[in-house]
Amino acid sequence: MEDLERFKEKDKNSKELNGRLHRWSYRKFQRILEYQAKLHGLNVKYVNPRNTSKMCPACGDEMSPSPNGRRLMKCQRCGLEEDRDIIAVKNLTKCYYEEYMSAQKS
Secondary structure: OEOOHHHHOOOOOOHHHHHHHHHOOHHHHHHHHHHHHHHOOOOOOOEOOOOOOOEOOOOOOEOEEOOOOOOEEEOOOOOOEEEHHHHHHHHHHHHHHHHHHHHHHO
């Protein structure tokens, strides 16, 4: 899962923004999902989400917004065109497996 710890950092510019960030339900959802995963014997791993919706999961090149829509991203190198959330999930999964495989080699 995406590591949301960065939202705990205090925003020095706005108490209102800081309050809104802490009311988000993302972290609550993560805690529930983590609890359910452990009940079923599954591990949860948190990975850095940086650039996960910008990098092509197929070739690793940087993607740009597609002219067909705001949420679509397109890779100029390999032609992959998908929703940025789907791209982020694929890249987060890829990060997990890369970390998992490097830990297995150690």
